[in-house]
Amino acid sequence: MTDASDEEWILSEGQVLSLLDWIRQQAGGSRSVYPFLATLAEGALRPSEGRSLRVRDVVLRSDGSGELRAGHRGQARVVPLRPGFAMFLRGWINDAGLQKDDLLFPGVRGGRPAVNAYMGLWEQAQEAVLPHDELLAWRLGEPVDILREFSLVRWLRLGVDVATVAELADVAPAWLALRYPYCFRLEATEIHWERLAQATRLPEPIDR
Numbered sequence: 001m002t003d004a005s006d007e008e009w010i011l012s013e014g015q016v017l018s019l020l021d022w023i024r025q026q027a028g029g030s031r032s033v034y035p036f037l038a039t040l041a042e043g044a045l046r047p048s049e050g051r052s053l054r055v056r057d058v059v060l061r062s063d064g065s066g067e068l069r070a071g072h073r074g075q076a077r078v079v080p081l082r083p084g085f086a087m088f089l090r091g092w093i094n095d096a097g098l099q100k101d102d103l104l105f106p107g108v109r110g111g112r113p114a115v116n117a118y119m120g121l122w123e124q125a126q127e128a129v130l131p132h133d134e135l136l137a138w139r140l141g142e143p144v145d146i147l148r149e150f151s152l153v154r155w156l157r158l159g160v161d162v163a164t165v166a167e168l169a170d171v172a173p174a175w176l177a178l179r180y181p182y183c184f185r186l187e188a189t190e191i192h193w194e195r196l197a198q199a200t201r202l203p204e205p206i207d208r
Helices: 013-026 033-043 047-052 083-096 115-129 145-157 162-169 173-179 193-199
Strands: 058-060 066-072 075-081
Touching: 013 033, 013 115, 013 145, 033 047, 033 066, 033 075, 033 083, 033 115, 033 145, 047 066, 058 083, 066 083, 075 083, 075 162, 145 162, 145 173, 162 173
Parallel strands: none
Antiparallel strands: 058 066, 066 075
């Protein structure tokens, strides 16, 4: 069963940008943490998908467009990248000296980024950036999965077709409706009851 998320739990775009900017300035030796987390937010990726990405999974075209080829449990999908983010990844790959078979976000020792490496910075960023008031302090300590949730809600609120969001995120449309019911609220409208009755009227029974 899918649990509905609280609308107040979802980070705002400003909060996500502030969290990522704080991490960018603090990453130090863990250079790949910032681009890793930024890519989770950009493509609504699961952390496990981001950790498994290789340079060859990034398609960067000469016209500035790009896409990521992510996979989960043997199911592959393509996630388009905005031109600005495609340029960011191009710069990251070049600056880090990565080759096509390398992990896109290698850890300090060259393997997949350690969970404790990026979670440590993420938790510090939450403490530094997010409000600590009584209403919202309960959001502190949330894992980086919240970046995926943020992106899915953002896409839905921007009016992206539900089927498209579901395909990009590798979930069912029904899952989105159950998880984020506040993205599917209809504005109160005046119902034309007579027209509705005509549209849904069943054929009159035929006397035999």
